[in-house]
Amino acid sequence: MCQSLVQMFGLLFLLPVLVHSEDSSWPAREFRGAFVATVANMDWPSSRHLTTNQQKNELINLLDKLQKLNFNAIVLQVRPAGDALYNSKLEPWSYYLTGEQGKPPSPSYDPLEFAITEAHKRNIEVHAWFNPYRARSGSTSSVGLAQNNVAHIYPQYVYKYGHDLWMDPGASVIQDHAVKVFLDVVTRYDIDGVHIDDYFYPYPVSGTDFPDSHTYSSYKTSGGNLGLSDWRRNNINTLIQNLSTRIKTIKPYVKFGISPFGIWQPGYPHGIHGFNSFTSLYADSRKWFKEGWLDYLAPQLYWQIDPPAQSYPALLDWWLEQNTHQHHVYTSNYASAVIAKHWSTHELERQVEISRSRDRKSFGNIHFSAKVFVENMHGMSDVFHAKVYTSPALTPEMSWLSCPNPPKPSNVKTHGYNISWTPDTSGHVRSYAIFHFIAEVFGLVTVLPKDSSSFAVTEIGSYVIVSVNRIGIQSTEERFTIGLSTSSVIG
Template sequence: MKFCFFIKDWLRWMIGKRGVRSLGILNATSPRFLVALFLVSLIAVLQIPAIAQPPIAPPPIAPPPIAQPPIAPPPMLQVDPQPAATPQPATPQPPIAKQAEIRGVWMTSNDSDILMDQPKLEEAIGQLSRLHFNTLYPVVWNSGYVTYPSTVVQEAGIQNFVRRGIQGQDMLADLVQRAHRKNLLVIPWFEFGFMTPPTSELALNHPDWLTQQRDGTQTWIGAAGEVVWLNPFHPQVQKFITDLVLEVVTRYDIDGVQFDDHTSLPNVFGYDSYTRSLYQQETGSSPPSDPYNSSWVRWRADKITAFVRQLNKAVKEKKPNVIFSVTPNPYHVAYDSHLQDWARWVRDDLVDELIVQVYRDEMDFFTAELNRPEVKAAQKKIPTAVGILTGLRNRPVPMPFIQSKVRAARDRNLGVAFFFFESLWEYAPEPVAERQSDFLNLFPNPAVRSSI
């Protein structure tokens, strides 16, 4: 900038001293004119940046600082010298993986054709996926028959036909393929366990496989109507059930297998000749006449536990990551009345998933079952849920009551499984759209599960 002032002063001096004409400025060819023009242009170039810059504002004046009371330095922490601790070997702890909550639904073959019709099945799976369910429990063993092509039942001479879907499909294979595309687990459900109708080929062709009550009665009336019970202590019965389960495990890309409250025996049974002889051989005495006799109950329950142990081992040898799921009644009912010691199964690591069926209408009873110690103990080891009845064809359940049960389960960090698919919104007092919207409000976000 000082150089510009120098040039301007020099021009004024030259013009003032010699005049404009004496400098030759009016002569465009004059060397003096060119020098002067160059100097003027140089001055303009040097001045433009300075002109273009906005005026520099004075720095803002900061407000006076607010006086703060002096902060005392923290006191020095006095640590008493401690002797060096002797290092102890760390106890290895198994990793605990947080599992997504169970959001399941049972799919039956009674009062339903959903498993048989491909378009209906595709629509159902799509809807369940949109409502953020994650697990399907399709029936594969019901009323003495299977719902898939089975070599085992044909060799046993109990089912000379093959159940296929309306479109001719293998229903289980079709379901697995469609469900997996939507990230839904498929855990086939052996619903009838050791139970079968008295008119089934299984009962008629294998009478020696049946057990009986003390008075010789073989039939029993329950929720499934009149049935008979296979003897769970008989080795041929155990082999038959095991072969059925392994057939499903090895032939299909399933995520697990499930056994419910019928993988058991009502405590009034066990007085057949085979079981009497076995008990006599092992204990030296005849079976007690009282079916509730504690030692008699324990002996039979232990036999069923031994079978479950063998079955679990056989399944895991085929596919270690398959979920071994159990869905019994509340423990005090399961053990006392059906010889099903599922609390021990959980303790002995024979179960990968537990769903306790609590279908009572009384909310106090429902919550009391969720608070039982055996349920809490199971929660510490495996994914645990409660079975909730969403309705039957002639017994619809209002949605507010279902919501109350789901909230009670979730308050205790329990998953839920609903019985059964059609009653989610078909056999219901509310409109379908309203019912589906309510389920979406219960499960607003996905919870994707995986195999073990």
Template structure:
């Protein structure tokens, strides 16, 4: 039943897009709706922040959870988002079948209890059915925010001495090689076992404000491992080793899977990493707390090429006094471009409900416009936290900056083979289909009014066919396009790193 519902909603959406083409073709909407733009949303599962609203291991709960996710993903598709960041590991508990970590209580109701289905497998399939990318969102080190877990896996980790506690926060100790390798191994399970498009870490590393002196619980380990380094540099190196090892694992396993990190929004201050990696210091008053309190150095990660992209959490409005949005977005853009990384700022909708809804909506539009305007390399993007707030802004996004579909920015690192071409393109009973190209994971589909020639339909920047004609992305060698007359269709191979192959036209 869910599959039938998805197909119906997609057919209706594509019918609307085809109707809109006749209006848009005269004005070439690509100037206000770029062809390449990461449009992501975070789906938080800890404490059921975004999903699910209920927990349990019986069929009734599973069906309700799946219905809720279907509604969420349908909204993402209507909003022309490109990417869903689905939280699959929040506190060393998981939303997939793992050989090493317990099931999350946030899906089954009890840590370690099998919910009777595999949420990650299901969400990936449902995202792809809608042409959406699915990124697995992982909290790399966090174990607990105050709860003492007691599954067999938790007891084993305690026995091995892997856990590091300060205040109410407990993490896997990044200073221990075995603990770091465990993080790499759990990421390997995800990358090898699931058809994800990307993997992203957020900013949970060391416990916040853990002491940097003899009172620290990891002081003895530090002195035995690297007393010639500063305590802080040793901790940052431990975090970076983990990030680098995950990057290498992905490169060896599925090089088309993108790997990124979502750090705190302020970095590169004069008293932290500013100037350390050849970058100009950030010019805002707010502090770079992540460098010396959770021991994260995202500039170093970009400099050393251990991430493909960053999505800094610039969680302040455009009018903020100490951390104004535009200077931070501009600085991150320049920094990422300097190091050859992509940068997709992360904005928050959490303040919705406080003050004027109209002003929150207006500021979101200003932030998206800013992200586009200050980009120095054309790799545009905005990541939205979080999914539960999308209904409040759906109208202004769908009727404004996200009015037309977009593709993720292309990562051209030479790690993929030639894109190839589809063959035997045909249209029958409203379904466009073709013979798959060898090795292709997905495709882009375009509909161009017959009065527009293929040459006239090309993007002015040379990036293939203009975005105004884009119907969407499909992970299958077919797409429902309806029976409306007056269009010629084109299909391109669309690689995991978002490169497009040559268009094949059906006249």
């Protein structure tokens, strides 16, 4: 198990670390994520008719803009509907890549592998986002399904429900297939996290119950004694607990997170009204968090601050109270509401400020969706760059995960304003962080990719460089001083 920051640095790094020396309090550790939706070509790729090079260039542009805005994570939708945005032997290539399900990109490339490589160059984590049970989205209802789509493999357990095709979470073969899909990606790709959104059992279609009566009857016949609603919830609980355990068995450093519907049940907390995800989606999201199955919870608090019926701060505080294992809460924020609901950019700015004000309890935000920032809709990028994400940040430390400790930077040298060091060869470094000691705190100056070996600072003073591993554990530090004529080797 990696050492904690307390062991590494003592009391100093338990204190809030500031990015600026003025009156701001932007944290040096904060999860700053953006959802990158592929369903309906929402965020990327923008069209199913793009060439391979166009897809690559579009993704590079997206990552460049997020890096410039000091984001440090994307939640990339890799399985929107029983399909794959990566090279899979279990499921067909996605319709959203090529316009034909099962047809690979040409010239051939692996979009997920490409995304990971390019994101990591920019110190951006990649959390692979899966829809566990949707077999076809309504946006492709007239499109043919590939022969290896789950609807053809297990037709008795895939139903038309509303405009979609939906897998039956109560069928063991469906559960097993979903787990294989998740673990295949964990095994073969250098992802930083596994992510599920709010779709478990589907959102209800008015007047139509989900058609799983034969699966439930089989359960009862075999001796099961749960009522229908409890049985459905137990099916989802089983999936979440199973994934939590098996992801860590394969790679104990891969993070597991879910962004459920933001209201667990109406009345929690008092005065909250709205859709009941516990009884309608059969999602006992509070249980998943309280049991410690999740490394982070990102409740979709897609409401404004002030309306009391769905109060952003009231719901955030309630979710923070459920965090019995002291894992992480990263609020999901509805950035697209500046278009869809005509919210002001100030609303989103205030929401991040509220999350930050719950110091040491709320650790960041994930914004839906990336397109708002990439296209600077209603000036969102300008606002966030100037007022919200003004400087880089490391992702928060997850000390309960397991990974090798990062070695400290070696052969650190200074010459004038330039710093150099020998790049890591251990494979245990994800990035380097340089801090500047100003006004009695170490302010984060920059975060650099693992292959970096030099950096030029702009001010004289005392500095620290550390290496950081993939779960946020920092190495012991190398301290150095930059002066007008500094030239030295540090350790």
